[in-house]
Amino acid sequence: MLRALPIALAAVLPQAADARTAPMTTIPDAAVKTAVTLRDDAGRDDTAYELLRSLTSEIGARLAGSENDLRAREWAVARFKALGYDKVWTEPVTYPRWVRRSESAALVAPYRHTLAVTALGNSPATPREGLTAEVALFDSLDALKAAPAEAVKDKIVFVSVRMKAHRDGHDYGKGSRVRSRGPALAAEKGAAGFVLRSAGTDSNRFPHTGVTTWDAKGRQIPAAAISNPDADLLETVIRQGQPVQLSLNLDCGLDGEYTGANVIAEITGSQKPEEIIILGGHLDSWDLGTGAIDDGAGVAISMAAGALIGQLPQAPRRTVRVVAFANEEAGLYGGKAYFAAHQAELSRHVLGSEADFGGDRIWKLDASVKPEALAAVDQMMQVLGPLGVIRGDERAHGGPDLSPMHAAGMAAMNLVQDGTRYFDLHHTANDTFDKIDPAQLAQNVAVYAAWAYMAAEADGDFGSRAGAFKNGVEEH
Amino acid sequence: MLRALPIALAAVLPQAADARTAPMTTIPDAAVKTAVTLRDDAGRDDTAYELLRSLTSEIGARLAGSENDLRAREWAVARFKALGYDKVWTEPVTYPRWVRRSESAALVAPYRHTLAVTALGNSPATPREGLTAEVALFDSLDALKAAPAEAVKDKIVFVSVRMKAHRDGHDYGKGSRVRSRGPALAAEKGAAGFVLRSAGTDSNRFPHTGVTTWDAKGRQIPAAAISNPDADLLETVIRQGQPVQLSLNLDCGLDGEYTGANVIAEITGSQKPEEIIILGGHLDSWDLGTGAIDDGAGVAISMAAGALIGQLPQAPRRTVRVVAFANEEAGLYGGKAYFAAHQAELSRHVLGSEADFGGDRIWKLDASVKPEALAAVDQMMQVLGPLGVIRGDERAHGGPDLSPMHAAGMAAMNLVQDGTRYFDLHHTANDTFDKIDPAQLAQNVAVYAAWAYMAAEADGDFGSRAGAFKNGVEEH
Numbered sequence: 001m002l003r004a005l006p007i008a009l010a011a012v013l014p015q016a017a018d019a020r021t022a023p024m025t026t027i028p029d030a031a032v033k034t035a036v037t038l039r040d041d042a043g044r045d046d047t048a049y050e051l052l053r054s055l056t057s058e059i060g061a062r063l064a065g066s067e068n069d070l071r072a073r074e075w076a077v078a079r080f081k082a083l084g085y086d087k088v089w090t091e092p093v094t095y096p097r098w099v100r101r102s103e104s105a106a107l108v109a110p111y112r113h114t115l116a117v118t119a120l121g122n123s124p125a126t127p128r129e130g131l132t133a134e135v136a137l138f139d140s141l142d143a144l145k146a147a148p149a150e151a152v153k154d155k156i157v158f159v160s161v162r163m164k165a166h167r168d169g170h171d172y173g174k175g176s177r178v179r180s181r182g183p184a185l186a187a188e189k190g191a192a193g194f195v196l197r198s199a200g201t202d203s204n205r206f207p208h209t210g211v212t213t214w215d216a217k218g219r220q221i222p223a224a225a226i227s228n229p230d231a232d233l234l235e236t237v238i239r240q241g242q243p244v245q246l247s248l249n250l251d252c253g254l255d256g257e258y259t260g261a262n263v264i265a266e267i268t269g270s271q272k273p274e275e276i277i278i279l280g281g282h283l284d285s286w287d288l289g290t291g292a293i294d295d296g297a298g299v300a301i302s303m304a305a306g307a308l309i310g311q312l313p314q315a316p317r318r319t320v321r322v323v324a325f326a327n328e329e330a331g332l333y334g335g336k337a338y339f340a341a342h343q344a345e346l347s348r349h350v351l352g353s354e355a356d357f358g359g360d361r362i363w364k365l366d367a368s369v370k371p372e373a374l375a376a377v378d379q380m381m382q383v384l385g386p387l388g389v390i391r392g393d394e395r396a397h398g399g400p401d402l403s404p405m406h407a408a409g410m411a412a413m414n415l416v417q418d419g420t421r422y423f424d425l426h427h428t429a430n431d432t433f434d435k436i437d438p439a440q441l442a443q444n445v446a447v448y449a450a451w452a453y454m455a456a457e458a459d460g461d462f463g464s465r466a467g468a469f470k471n472g473v474e475e476h
Numbered sequence: 477m478l479r480a481l482p483i484a485l486a487a488v489l490p491q492a493a494d495a496r497t498a499p500m501t502t503i504p505d506a507a508v509k510t511a512v513t514l515r516d517d518a519g520r521d522d523t524a525y526e527l528l529r530s531l532t533s534e535i536g537a538r539l540a541g542s543e544n545d546l547r548a549r550e551w552a553v554a555r556f557k558a559l560g561y562d563k564v565w566t567e568p569v570t571y572p573r574w575v576r577r578s579e580s581a582a583l584v585a586p587y588r589h590t591l592a593v594t595a596l597g598n599s600p601a602t603p604r605e606g607l608t609a610e611v612a613l614f615d616s617l618d619a620l621k622a623a624p625a626e627a628v629k630d631k632i633v634f635v636s637v638r639m640k641a642h643r644d645g646h647d648y649g650k651g652s653r654v655r656s657r658g659p660a661l662a663a664e665k666g667a668a669g670f671v672l673r674s675a676g677t678d679s680n681r682f683p684h685t686g687v688t689t690w691d692a693k694g695r696q697i698p699a700a701a702i703s704n705p706d707a708d709l710l711e712t713v714i715r716q717g718q719p720v721q722l723s724l725n726l727d728c729g730l731d732g733e734y735t736g737a738n739v740i741a742e743i744t745g746s747q748k749p750e751e752i753i754i755l756g757g758h759l760d761s762w763d764l765g766t767g768a769i770d771d772g773a774g775v776a777i778s779m780a781a782g783a784l785i786g787q788l789p790q791a792p793r794r795t796v797r798v799v800a801f802a803n804e805e806a807g808l809y810g811g812k813a814y815f816a817a818h819q820a821e822l823s824r825h826v827l828g829s830e831a832d833f834g835g836d837r838i839w840k841l842d843a844s845v846k847p848e849a850l851a852a853v854d855q856m857m858q859v860l861g862p863l864g865v866i867r868g869d870e871r872a873h874g875g876p877d878l879s880p881m882h883a884a885g886m887a888a889m890n891l892v893q894d895g896t897r898y899f900d901l902h903h904t905a906n907d908t909f910d911k912i913d914p915a916q917l918a919q920n921v922a923v924y925a926a927w928a929y930m931a932a933e934a935d936g937d938f939g940s941r942a943g944a945f946k947n948g949v950e951e952h
Contacts, residue, residue, distance in 0.1 A: 027561075048503075053712060056709075057587065057709055057712045057713055057716075058587050059587070060587065060589045061590075111533065111534050111535070111536065112536075113536045113537075113766070114537075116905065203910050203911070204682075204906055205682070205765070205904075205905045205906045205908060206678055206680075206681070220540075228910070229906070229908040229909075229910045229911075232907070232908075232909065232910045233532075233533055233766070233908070236529060236533045236909075237533055289681070290589070290709070345755070378883075427611075429592065429681045430680055430681045430705070432681060432705040433705075433708065433709070434679050434704070434705045434708045435679070435705075
């Protein structure tokens with residue numbers, strides 16, 4: 001459902017609120033005016049673009065638990081300080097470390113082709129000499145589930161599901177499910193290995209990595225993604241009817257426990273410093289590209305937005321907190337650690353949103369807020385509408401790393417980015433800085449600076465309290 | 477210059493020719509009619525698409541001198557026979573074999589990044605432990621030429637020239653010149669190694685390989701291409717002003733002499749079998765992709781066009797010869813061998829054209845023919861115009877492998893394909909079958925079948941004789 005409240009009506013809603021029992025949340029006129037200025041200044045500002053250039057060139061790939069993961073934290077601390085944030089600190093995040101050392105794959109019978117392959121996060125290694133086995137093709141997880149065990153046993157299961165590009169990226173649901181659930185399902189049926197058609201919308205020869213999830217006591221098998229063109233080739237050869245053999249050689253796996261950190265910074269509120277507007281992105285990335293769209297962009301957008309708010313002559317009433325989350329990719333570890341550390345302060349987290357869908361233009365605002373705060377959201381829309389943002393629906397999750405907070409009751413918004421090309425690049429070697437459009441990135445900063453400032457200035461809250469919202473944790 | 481002779485005028489030209497001293501070359505009405513049918517049937521035919529699917533899936537990458545090079549020849553012989561060609565044979569082509577074993581590169585100071593790199597054809601190996609040196613950036617070959625020796629000596633020269641996409645692909649001239657001439661120039665100045673911004677128009681993280689050329693007695697240094705995004709990254713880091721070090725590890729080089737072959741097949745002419753209309757593509761490809769656009773497409777287009785002509789109830793008057801050339805990539809070896817073997821029969825090669833610019837729609841016909849044959853070309857245009865082909869200029873080279881024949885005097889045409897996306901894919905791992913649009917490929921076959929048939933039926937020739945045309949050999 002799209003809502004676009006006429007400005008005239010929005011303007012009268014604060015008054016109308018007086019007639020209700022529960023007070024309406026509204027944003028003072030002066031704050032709306034400041035937000036307009038902030039928006040326009042942010043739209044011309046290159047702070048986010050230069051932060052992202054710096055992060056992707058000076059650090060680059062930031063696999064959770066890697067040396068670059070540490071360097072990225074040091075980078076974030078230094079940058080937050082340089083940007084004038086009032087407080088900067090880190091909070092520990094502990095998780096199993098997964099490492100990728102080498103990977104290769106080939107179609108070896110009836111013809112020989114090198115395949116563009118990448119191991120999935122959490123995949124164990126193959127034997128050192130590799131794994132060679134016949135391929136069993138399935139066109140869905142349901143088909144794999146329905147298959148008799150003998151059709152799978154000792155084979156390399158290949159699940160081929162195509163994703164199409166959409167602005168809201170909704171096909172990722174089916175693509176990522178194959179990646180996250182397929183290997184465990186194939187393992188349970190006795191498969192020797194697993195490959196999927198990459199969960200991506202491109203036709204480039206880049207495999208898309210991403211995490212897979214094992215059942216607690218289940219078998220684990222080597223699991224990898226092949227690029228879309230390689231999946232096409234494999235299907236072509238399989239359809240010719242001869243037995244098809246694949247060889248997989250993955251050197252990767254878990255390597256102990258690692259303690260990284262969320263990097264957190266604040267512009268301290270002038271009147272209600274204990275009340276928090278929270279925004280952020282995740283600092284880790286997969287190791288194949290330089291993590292520009294996923295999620296250097298989100299880190300840069302939120303860092304820059306907070307910095308611009310901090311540069312105002314007068315700090316906002318509430319605190320604006322920016323979090324560069326640790327290890328989102330392997331399972332929201334940073335988001336879960338934040339929740340564990342801060343759930344007691346949930347009601348003081350007034351409103352939150354993480355940016356984790358690239359750097360292209362924001363086109364929609366979804367909001368999970370209390371009904372009495374919808375008028376304030378409509379006031380935000382007055383400021384965001386001229387940036388091309390339309391009002392979405394009343395269900396948001398706040399982005400992956402804030403979804404645990406939201407699931408527990410924090411009011412949240414999603415500033416939904418245009419994801420049309422996101423899954424062309426996502427989790428590939430092709431996720432690099434050149435894919436960032438500076439004008440669209442600046443529009444993101446304008447949106448984040450404006451909404452965060454208005455939320456920090458609002459009279460009244462957005463409904464954060466334990467159990468207030470019933471949405472689940474976002475899949476990643 | 478674009479020429480589009482009105483049909484009415486074209487129709488009277490044969491009569492007008494009677495008034496001239498030199499007889500005009502014309503195409504009999506019946507042949508034009510048959511060509512229209514051939515064109516329309518070819519436009520609905522999937523022979524080329526299925527040939528290309530077969531070549532790219534059953535053989536794949538076909539680096540000259542590799543095992544797959546031999547397998548591709550066997551494939552071509554078998555396919556020509558299965559397609560009903562009257563004669564199929566091979567002619568030897570001998571060349572130095574270059575092999576690629578492994579390659580990697582990294583930016584190692586001031587930051588560490590893995591780079592997407594590929595060795596250039598004819599590059600020697602680095603020392604086994606790799607080559608690490610400071611980088612010297614140049615934005616053109618002229619800048620490199622002008623540099624003092626001390627700015628280059630013992631460094632890895634990095635020449636960064638951007639190519640833009642154009643329908644006629646004309647930026648490849650500047651991109652390929654950096655690749656073919658840059659390494660020798662850098663070596664002459666004492667450089668330790670050479671990398672270039674890939675000669676490609678994409679922003680994907682695929683390096684574009686291709687041949688480089690050494691001076692006969694000059695130094696040779698390891699030479700490679702890095703992808704456009706990696707070139708962007710390298711430039712960003714260099715511009716920060718700290719010394720930048722690159723590490724290059726290439727295991728590749730020349731490996732003796734190899735004798736491959738041109739694979740040649742004919743639909744024998746019914747009245748003038750000794751007169752030849754020649755078309756073709758090159759069978760070799762680089763080793764990174766499966767050689768779909770470069771040049772499986774050209775092989776498939778010409779094979780299918782000849783086969784459709786051969787399936788007519790009545791063979792054409794002249795012979796239609798199709799050549800799958802050997803080792804175009806390393807320096808037109810197949811084309812030069814064909815010339816060496818057949819130059820004495822040059823005047824019997826009535827008209828020729830090789831397809832070597834992908835599989836996208838043909839939009840233009842260029843023709844190097846004698847003035848008296850222009851009317852016949854206009855008759856061809858009557859048949860090709862409805863396919864979206866416009867008349868180009870009077871200077872053609874006949875495609876890379878036929879350019880030696882043309883340079884010596886064979887009449888030639890270019891059926892110019894839309895190259896807008898060609899250099900996105902060219903010489904990369906991304907040159908795969910999924911990039912082929914079957915409808916556009918069929919349009920190519922329709923064009924080739926129609927012109928070749930009309931040329932084979934023409935009354936009069938197109939001007940082939942030693943020294944008739946003054947164009948040079950095409951760069952590759």
